[in-house]
Amino acid sequence: MTMTHGATRSGQTSEKRGMNLTLRIWRQKDPSVKGKMVTYKVTDISPDMSFLEMLDVLNEQLITNGEDPVAFDHDCREGICGMCGVMINGQAHGPQQTTTCQLHMRSFRNGDTIDIEPWRAAAFPVIKDLAVDRRAFDRIIQAGGYITAPTGTAPEAHSTPVPKKDSDAAFDAATCIGCGACVAACPNASSMLFTAAKVTHLGLLPQGQPERNDRVVNMVAQQDAEGFGGCTNIGECSAACPKGISMETISRLNHDLLGALRAGVRPKS
Incomplete structure (x- = not known):
């Protein structure tokens, strides 16, 4: 046939x-x-x-x-x-x-x-239409999502050991691409997962220690000033995150924030 x-x-x-x-x-x-x-x-x-x-x-x-x-x-x-x-x-x-x-x-x-x-x-x-203004994320980063490092010759990569557990967790947090899905998925429109990811990946590394307290206080203050909602640990943020960032980062942020406030650190004016 x-x-x-x-x-x-x-x-x-x-x-x-x-x-x-x-x-x-x-x-x-x-x-x-x-x-x-x-x-x-x-x-x-x-x-x-x-x-x-x-x-x-x-x-x-x-x-x-x-x-x-x-x-x-x-x-x-x-x-x-x-x-x-x-x-x-x-x-x-x-x-x-x-x-x-x-x-x-x-x-x-x-x-x-x-x-x-x-x-x-x-x-x-x-x-x-479908395009939104996400510059609020930029302002949160500007409030403290960076490290101040001296310029000049870069140090040898192995001169400052970092425990593998910390480096892996820092890398996982650093995969955040700032898309805003966490905010869109959250019933409270909270940006806590985004802010926590940016705080965590720097706070776990030696380079991020000098500004660790100021960073978390200022970034959270800016987040609140932008009008994002509060986090109530619903978990939709992590479920919607295209990079699968864990809510553990939020726990780390809360730990750092509490420690900074107890140390008397206040947001910059």
């Missing part, structure tokens, strides 16, 4: 069919205008596309039709920079524990309706 190219014994084609999807997307022209959900249709979406590539297809369609494309944050598209970030069906970054750019359309089914919204937090005001 002969079969035509691309056909199976059951008579079905072996070619992979594209997905047809209904997208309900938050559209907001600017911060001064009230936004709303707008429905769009996209067809023939490959399951191997990333979520952002699917949005690219939609935007090409909108531009062709003379409509305003959907604004969304993105940069490296490799899960490194932390720029991409949207709520997908009520979940930060979507159904997989990864960044939006690394989420693939095979995580959805043909015919699905997908709700796409920006991060929801008072400290992350909407700029346009």
